[in-house]
Amino acid sequence: MKRIAPLFLLTVALLVACTPKQTVTTAKIAVITMMQGGEFWGALKSGARTARTATSAILEFLAPINEADYEGQIRAVEQAIEQNFDAIILSPSHYTRLKDVVAKARTKGIKVVFADTALIGQSSDFLITADYRQIGLDMATHAFSLFGDDEQINALIIGSLPNTTTMTNLVESLSEALRSRPNTRIVSSTFSFSDEAIAYNIASNALQHEPSINMVFALEEYTAGGIAQALADRAGIRFIALGNTRYEIQLLEEGIIDALVVVNAFNLGYRSILAAVDLLEGKKPAHQPVDWALVTKDSMFSEAHQRLLFQTVQ
Amino acid sequence: MRRRGHPHSIKTILSVAIASVSILFTVLVSTILYVQFSATIRNNATISTREIVRQINANLNYYTTDILSIATYARDLAKQTDTLNRAQIEERLASIVNSRQDIVCLLLFKTDGTLLLSTNDAPLRPKNEIIGQQWFERALGKEGNFYFTGPHVQQLFKSAYPWVITYSQQITYRTEEGELDRALLVIDMNFWAVSELVQTARLGKSGYVYFIDNDGKIVYHPYQQLINSNLFNEDIASVQEHIFGTFHTTFEARERLVIVDTVNNARWRIVGVAFIDELMAGLKRYTAIMAAVLLLCIVITIFIARSIASYISRPIRELERLMNSVERGNFSAPPTVGGSQEVAALSETFAVMVRRIRTLMDDIVTSQEAKRKFELDALQAKINPHFLYNTLDSVVWMAEQGDSEGVIRMVTSLAKLFRISISKGRDIITIAEELEHVRNYLIIQQIRYQDKFTFSIEIEAGCEHLPTVKLIVQPIVENAIYHGIKYLQEMGTIAIRVHRRKPGAIVIEVRDNGVGMSEETLNRLLDFNSPQPKRMGFGVRNVHQRIQLYWGSDYGLEISSELDEGTLVRLIIPEQRPITPLKGVST
Numbered sequence: 079m080k081r082i083a084p085l086f087l088l089t090v091a092l093l094v095a096c097t098p099k100q101t102v103t104t105a106k107i108a109v110i111t112m113m114q115g116g117e118f119w120g121a122l123k124s125g126a127r128t129a130r131t132a133t134s135a136i137l138e139f140l141a142p143i144n145e146a147d148y149e150g151q152i153r154a155v156e157q158a159i160e161q162n163f164d165a166i167i168l169s170p171s172h173y174t175r176l177k178d179v180v181a182k183a184r185t186k187g188i189k190v191v192f193a194d195t196a197l198i199g200q201s202s203d204f205l206i207t208a209d210y211r212q213i214g215l216d217m218a219t220h221a222f223s224l225f226g227d228d229e230q231i232n233a234l235i236i237g238s239l240p241n242t243t244t245m246t247n248l249v250e251s252l253s254e255a256l257r258s259r260p261n262t263r264i265v266s267s268t269f270s271f272s273d274e275a276i277a278y279n280i281a282s283n284a285l286q287h288e289p290s291i292n293m294v295f296a297l298e299e300y301t302a303g304g305i306a307q308a309l310a311d312r313a314g315i316r317f318i319a320l321g322n323t324r325y326e327i328q329l330l331e332e333g334i335i336d337a338l339v340v341v342n343a344f345n346l347g348y349r350s351i352l353a354a355v356d357l358l359e360g361k362k363p364a365h366q367p368v369d370w371a372l373v374t375k376d377s378m379f380s381e382a383h384q385r386l387l388f389q390t391v392q
Numbered sequence: 393m394r395r396r397g398h399p400h401s402i403k404t405i406l407s408v409a410i411a412s413v414s415i416l417f418t419v420l421v422s423t424i425l426y427v428q429f430s431a432t433i434r435n436n437a438t439i440s441t442r443e444i445v446r447q448i449n450a451n452l453n454y455y456t457t458d459i460l461s462i463a464t465y466a467r468d469l470a471k472q473t474d475t476l477n478r479a480q481i482e483e484r485l486a487s488i489v490n491s492r493q494d495i496v497c498l499l500l501f502k503t504d505g506t507l508l509l510s511t512n513d514a515p516l517r518p519k520n521e522i523i524g525q526q527w528f529e530r531a532l533g534k535e536g537n538f539y540f541t542g543p544h545v546q547q548l549f550k551s552a553y554p555w556v557i558t559y560s561q562q563i564t565y566r567t568e569e570g571e572l573d574r575a576l577l578v579i580d581m582n583f584w585a586v587s588e589l590v591q592t593a594r595l596g597k598s599g600y601v602y603f604i605d606n607d608g609k610i611v612y613h614p615y616q617q618l619i620n621s622n623l624f625n626e627d628i629a630s631v632q633e634h635i636f637g638t639f640h641t642t643f644e645a646r647e648r649l650v651i652v653d654t655v656n657n658a659r660w661r662i663v664g665v666a667f668i669d670e671l672m673a674g675l676k677r678y679t680a681i682m683a684a685v686l687l688l689c690i691v692i693t694i695f696i697a698r699s700i701a702s703y704i705s706r707p708i709r710e711l712e713r714l715m716n717s718v719e720r721g722n723f724s725a726p727p728t729v730g731g732s733q734e735v736a737a738l739s740e741t742f743a744v745m746v747r748r749i750r751t752l753m754d755d756i757v758t759s760q761e762a763k764r765k766f767e768l769d770a771l772q773a774k775i776n777p778h779f780l781y782n783t784l785d786s787v788v789w790m791a792e793q794g795d796s797e798g799v800i801r802m803v804t805s806l807a808k809l810f811r812i813s814i815s816k817g818r819d820i821i822t823i824a825e826e827l828e829h830v831r832n833y834l835i836i837q838q839i840r841y842q843d844k845f846t847f848s849i850e851i852e853a854g855c856e857h858l859p860t861v862k863l864i865v866q867p868i869v870e871n872a873i874y875h876g877i878k879y880l881q882e883m884g885t886i887a888i889r890v891h892r893r894k895p896g897a898i899v900i901e902v903r904d905n906g907v908g909m910s911e912e913t914l915n916r917l918l919d920f921n922s923p924q925p926k927r928m929g930f931g932v933r934n935v936h937q938r939i940q941l942y943w944g945s946d947y948g949l950e951i952s953s954e955l956d957e958g959t960l961v962r963l964i965i966p967e968q969r970p971i972t973p974l975k976g977v978s979t
Contacts (some may be wrong), residue, residue: 130619132598329549345621369621384545385620388553 081107099339105135105165105358107351108158112171112195112239113145117299117323118236118343118358119169121389122193125347126167133355138163138391144241145300148172155179158188165189165354167347172241189357192273193350194343194368195242205351208341208368210244212370215371217318220337221293222259224316231259232290235267236277236305247268249295257291277304285312292316299323322373322387330375338378340386341370402708405703407694414693422686430675437671438649441595442638445651445664448714451589456540456657459559459579462488462498463538466577470500470509470565478509478568486511489599496546496556500565501576503532508565508575514549521547531560531576540658542603542611543583555583567819587612596670599648603660608632611660631663640668707731711739723750764941781804786840788918799899801840804830815862816976822973823898824856825891830865830888837873845877845884857970858898861942867931868902868961876906896967897947905958914953931959939965 109126111119123139125184130137142150148171156179158166166188170176177200183190184203192205225231233256237245249267256262265288270277277300285291285308292315296302299321306329309315319326322340329335346368352354373383439549465488469481476484489495500509505519522528527541538561546556559579564572590601591614608628610619618624627643631652638651649671651664662959681967710729723746729739783806790798812829815821827849834847869886877884889901909917917932936949943966953959 125617324551324553327553331551342420343620344617345623348618348621348623372866379545379547382620385616388545389617 104257105133105355106161106163107135107137107165107167107354108154108161108163109137109139109167109347109351110151110154110158110169111139111141112151112169113136113147114141114143116145116272117321121322122169122347122350124389125344125349126351127347127357128344129317129348129351133351135351135355137351140184142171145171148175148241152176152179155183159183159186163188164358165191167191167193167350167354168202169194169340170196170197171239172244173243173246174241189354191350191354191357192259193346193348194341198243203357204350204363206346206350206353207244208346208370210247211251211371213320213339213341214248214253215255217295217337217339218252218255218259220372221256221295221316221318224293226334228261230290231262231293232254232288232294233262233264234284234288234291235264236282236297236301237267237269237282238272238301240269246298252295252297265347270298270304272298272300274300274304274307277301278308279304281308282307283311285315294318296320297324302326302329302335322389327378327387330373330378333375336374338373339370340383341372342368342386342389344389345369401705403698403701403705406704407697410697410700411690411694415690415948418686418689418693419960421610421905422682424677426682429678433672433675433678433697434944437666437668438638441599441649441664441666441671442651443603444593444595445601445653445662447677448590448593449653449662452662453656454585455589456655458494459581460538460657462495463559463561463577463579466498466500466579467561467563470563470575470577471572473566473568474570482509482511485509487637488639489697493771496554496580496582497548498576498580499548499564499578501528501578503562503574503576508966512549514552517548527558527560527578528576531562533562535562535564535574537561538657542605542609543587543616546580547578554580556580557586558758559780578658587614590614595664595666597667597673599664600869601662601664601668602626603655603662604631605661606659611658629660637660650676679727704732707735707739711735711742714739715742718746718749721885723753764937783836783841786836790839798839802836805835808832809836812974813863818974819861820859820971821862822857822971823851823860823900825973826860826862826865827851827888827890829863830869834869834886841873841878844880845873845886847886848888850887850889853893855898857973859968859971860898860900860965863901864935864965865900867935868963871932872904872906872959872961876904876908879907880905892967893964898965898967900963901965902961903958907957908957909953910955914951917951933962939963 108124111122113119119141126137126139129135138158138161140154143153144150151168151171152175153164155168155176155387159179159182166183168176168180168190170180170192171301173195174197177197180190180197180200180202189204190202192202192207194207196202196205196207219316221231221233236251237249239245253264253267256264266284268278268280270280277296281294281304294305294309294315294317296305296317296319299319302319302321303323303325305317305319306325317329317335318337319329319335320339320341322338326335326338330338349363349368356363359368369386371386373382373387377383378387406712417518429707436977466485469476469484472481485498489498497510497512499507501522502508506521507516510516516522525547526544530539531537538559539559541558543555543557546552546554546558557580559577559581561577563575563577565575567573590603590612593600593601600614603611605611608631610616610626610628613619613626615624615626619626625644627641627648627650630639630641630643631650634650634652636652636654638649641648641650649664649666651666651670653662653664654660654680655662696921707729712730714729728736728743730736731739750804783802787799787802787806790796809829809832812821812825812832815825831849838845838847865888872886873884877886878958885905887901889903891899891901893899932949932951939948947964947966950964951959
């Protein structure tokens with residue numbers, strides 16, 4: 079009997095081990111965007127939700143009301159740390175101020191995936207973003223195509239948040255590209271803090287003081303909205319914007335906006351969740367930049383572009 | 393490691409035999425069950441998946457037929473412009489469209505893009521933008537043919553971008569002038585409402601249904617957004633290869649069951665994709681349970697096999713144990729065991745044999761003991777005449793010398809000596825009697841050897857009446873005189889002392905100051921297994937054997953001696969209850 083007993087124990091252990099059970103490890107992931115509203119963040123969250131179905135992760139979306147409110151974002155990260163999330167998807171709205179809280183989260187073993195923006199000089203567990211330098215270049219190239227070779231370009235650039243990596247990259251590459259063309263002058267390069275009213279005021283004032291401005295770049299959807307209103311009764315000013323809001327699409331159709339750059343935020347959201355789950359499972363997520371497209375009025379209904387442009391318009 | 397050719401135990405042989413047959417049988421049955429069950433599950437999964445796809449197709453068919461009937465109704469109305477004005481027709485169509493969530497709008501265009509009828513009041517896009525669209529171009533010039541587009545962004549009204557599926561058909565309508573003309577009927581269906589028909593169906597956990605058109609282009613796919621972002625790939629190639637039916641394929645390292653069917657009314661094909669690992673999840677569970685049960689069965693089988701083997705082999709082992717016990721000399725154990733008939737019979741035979749051996753051995757012991765007694769008797773008989781002759785010779789000599797006192801002393805001692813020697817035939821006497829015997833012997837010898845030695849006898853109080861085997865001290869004393877004191881120039885002494893030694897032993901010490909023994913002689917004397925020495929030691933050894941015969945090997949003689957110093961002999965006997973001394977022997 080003595081020799082049989084361990085055999086029985088072994089069998090029972092094996093029976094328990096073999097008993098079919100749901101071994102779904104549900105990862106708790108906090109998705110912290112820069113703000114609660116916005117088409118871009120909406121698409122990102124939609125992508126994250128789709129990924130939730132594929133990974134059976136539990137998601138919670140946290141964000142301040144205003145994009146510029148990095149303090150609010152820090153509080154959101156603190157909250158995620160307190161609530162013991164396994165991973166955090168974060169689009170830092172300030173490239174230095176969030177360093178401490180991100181470091182704190184990582185010390186607690188929380189995987190941090192940066193989506194779209196990052197922190198300066200601090201690595202996260204993973205970063206998913208579009209090639210914003212290339213976007214800047216392409217915006218400039220498209221802008222040049224709107225003017226004759228010898229035509230003078232006086233450009234106004236309005237970004238959203240000055241202290242984010244994407245804006246820095248985008249503004250830098252756009253400015254560099256613009257400066258590379260003769261007869262091109264950047265009249266002003268400034269930021270709206272993602273506020274439509276501020277963007278409107280900046281644009282109005284700029285246009286008033288520099289009537290020669292004939293090219294405007296809006297690097298964010300709310301900014302584009304503000305600028306569009308400032309351009310309402312002005313003809314002949316070329317306008318390239320980022321985003322795919324209904325208003326921007328209408329402006330594109332109406333010819334007020336010459337081109338829209340649409341970053342696939344759905345992809346951003348979806349892949350950041352997959353990356354977080356991969357990291358939690360000890361796998362290495364694949365690096366692949368997020369796709370984007372420069373859409374004009376002519377190409378907006380093309381099969382390739384309409385799915386990107388209208389992904390949130392239903 | 394078991395040596396080659398080493399015989400296995402019956403238990404092992406039986407266990408292995410029973411267990412292997414049972415396990416083989418169990419595994420065989422399990423395998424057959426598994427194969428059958430696996431085939432059934434696969435079959436059922438295929439059937440149920442096909443049924444789901446068929447059901448979705450039927451729903452879609454029902455839906456498109458419904459749209460066709462609306463189209464027919466609209467076509468009929470379009471010809472009734474003689475009886476109904478435009479507003480009335482629009483109102484009738486609007487009542488249908490508005491009652492349904494799924495229809496976005498219904499319009500009728502002239503072939504040049506001019507709007508004839510519309511259920512929607514929103515401002516329309518310019519003509520040129522409308523006639524260029526796919527649904528317009530495809531239906532135009534093909535009277536009667538109707539088309540369903542894939543999902544796309546509607547481009548009919550300004551600033552409205554719903555995702556729709558468009559039905560378009562060229563029809564004939566009656567102009568307000570009463571002439572028949574060609575027109576294009578358009579019904580836009582809300583894509584999300586249509587996709588609900590498909591999305592609700594799940595094939596397994598993550599299986600899905602999608603549609604492709606004749607060219608193998610995806611019309612609808614639930615993961616369209618992921619496909620656009622290159623996050624998801626669809627295996628269109630294998631579907632194009634098979635065109636129709638059910639097939640298995642492996643795509644991106646996952647085996648999938650693919651069901652392809654044609655969709656009525658639209659030139660599409662419906663493709664159902666189910667993942668085998670999900671469909672077979674039941675089998676996995678079954679396999680796990682089966683494996684566990686199988687394992688349990690094997691363990692139980694082994695346990696039962698061992699039990700049976702034990703039941704059979706235990707009596708044999710028991711018999712073996714008994715045999716071993718007998719081999720070691722234990723004949724007292726009752727050598728019978730239970731178990732099977734054969735073993736019981738064997739055991740009984742063995743028992744008879746052991747009983748017979750025991751009887752024979754008892755006989756041998758008895759005869760041996762008798763023999764030894766004869767030997768002892770003979771020894772005593774041998775000593776006494778010699779001693780008696782010498783003593784009587786001394787008596788005669790003393791009588792001739794006129795030493796009547798000496799004669800009396802000697803004869804008295806001799807009488808006492810014999811009195812105790814005989815001791816009514818008893819073997820056990822008191823220590824006091826034994827010492828008295830020695831005293832008389834010493835007195836006689838003292839006279840004979842003309843006061844060549846002195847002696848002393850001491851006895852610890854309370855030891856007088858303790859029992860001892862008789863005549864054990866005298867041979868030692870005799871040895872001391874003949875081999876020790878006789879050769880001594882000076883006066884010899886013999887000291888006899890009796891005292892207790894804990895625990896529970898009595899020591900009778902005989903110490904002389906004789907010539908002693910060499911170490912070699914002493915060793916030979918102490919080694920009781922060596923051949924008997926001719927003269928010296930015969931009595932000593934006899935004493936030792938007698939003590940051991942009575943009280944076991946814990947008792948006997950201890951001898952220490954040194955040349956020219958003397959010899960000390962200790963007789964160790966157990967301390968037992970005091971006994972009554974013989975009558976008439978003064979102590």
